[in-house]
Amino acid sequence: MSRTTSKSRGEGAAPILLPVIAIAGLALFLLPLFGMVIRTPWDSAAAMLSDPAIFKALRLSLLVSVTAVLLSLCYGFPMAYLLARTNVPFRRLIRALALLPMVLPPIVGGIALLSAFGRNGILGPALESIGIHLPYSTAGAILAVTFVSAPFMVATLEAGLHDLDDRLESAAATLGASRWTIIRRVVLPQLLPALLAGTALTFARALGEFGATIAFAGSMPGRTQTLPLAIYQSLHTNLEGAFLLSVLLLAVSLVVLIALRSRIIPATSKQGANQ
């Protein structure tokens, strides 16, 4: 009797070492965030935030991130649909290539973009001849951020599509619905949680993008200097300002996470289960 009780307790609880390591690890992650918050000069925060330079960086960051999310949606759904619902040849290869930027160092992505769209890149001269200059422009920053963050949308939407019962789409076809009608009225409404989760993840990744942006678009205030780039610059000149901007980014990230928490957590855990 007593043996079974102790056995069931032993199975129910994790070995004592695991929670200790977990909590210690979490403390290590939280300490820097906590330090950043207490070292932020809150009394001069209002003055710094009203600085037009910071306002510009914040506005640019939102513009670039929101645009990147929209572009990721436009590209991510067709790609996810291709991977999840069609018998496209070389599907595994296509998926690997589509998700490559997730594992690529962002600065390598930036260099790669330069080699394609830079002044001497593959498409650079052609684009230049029709008046499009991507490097060191806001459009270039958007391209760099999209390059790095769109795979998060593809991965989330593909996992979301796999979670749907595709026989519902067959049922819709027998009722006479065209492929577009099926996507619009059957697939997308069911995909809403995955769309929200993908948007949150992509937005969070876009907001923090640094390497690809600085390599491809540089750090020009008002044009390509997003918040992370502004933080990097103030590290050398105004450390307290860097803390304040970092806390600002932290706050934006938390807002995104909390606003979509109930949607993200189940969706991302499903995504994990699928991979």
Added chain:
Amino acid sequence: MTLRADIQLTRDGFVCNARFSAESGEPCTLIGPNGSGKSTVAAALAGILRIDTGSIELNKTSLDNGRRVLCPQRRNVGVVFQDRLLFPTMTVRDNIAFGLRARGQSKNEANRSAGKWLDRLDLTQHADKRPSQLSGGQAQRAALARALAIDPDLLILDEPLAELDPESKPGIRRLIADLLNEFTGVSILITHDPLEARSLAQRIVVIEDGAIVQTGSPDDLQRTPRSAFAAAFVGINLFAGVITLTADKPSVTGARRAGQSDDAPSTTIRIASPDLPDRAEVFAALHPRAIILSHDKPASSARNAHHCTVESIDPIDGALRVTLTGPIELTAEITDEARTDLHLTAGSPIWASFKATEVRVYRR
């Protein structure tokens, strides 16, 4: 309207080679064991699966001939799927109106038609609910309405009662019978519920291992089942053997339960003089009610008598079904009183006898 199907396809090693036809006004019921190809046939008819070779023709229009395929959207085939597959993000009304909207009707027009079906199937008060808020019976009615609303030429009902709780089954069974009576197109009901088949079917098609093994009325099936599954489906004892006229009395020798392999033990069954020649390969069918159980060996020599052991006793609509093992495997049907009189329990030894004239013999 006529459906002619010759469905030949291979998917993941499963070979389907099913040829049958169905007429409007004569509800056709497709029965078969699990994995026999019923759903494959349904998917091919609906256009969800393509056939490799053969042909599917509805009302003289080719739906699929292995080369030219009409996509599901253009077939006008209504399907009630086993697990309903109602669209979870739409209301019941929108589910029913979906097919009409897809056919280009305006929202108002489609909703008006959907309203009629909601009314007909007693769903009006649930019109604005989501499928997840419906009971099983309500969801099944919504699925029926959605399939019928498009006024299909061919209606396929895939195990419409399978996922229902016992209380809602009789109501839905009656409703389906009524709807099929009103329906003017060709209808195909897939089931493995004998009661459902008996109450709804005018024509039964038996499919096994991807091939049609028998086609006929419920009475035909009851009288002359042609496979172990068909026999079990209608609750008939079925043996396969060979006519032997050379012995003193006509009999079926080498009789084994249909479906058993050739090395299973066999027995001899006395029969009335058949219209069949010596050595003809035949089925011998015996109704469970024709079997008499007794403790003493029956005296009459006109009877087949076998000393058996009771394996199990199961209640079936108002009677008891007794499964016997011994020199011959038999299923007998007795009343509750008979069971009490005989003190029958699992394991009891018992004589099972039946008249030679009760055995129906027909060619395999």
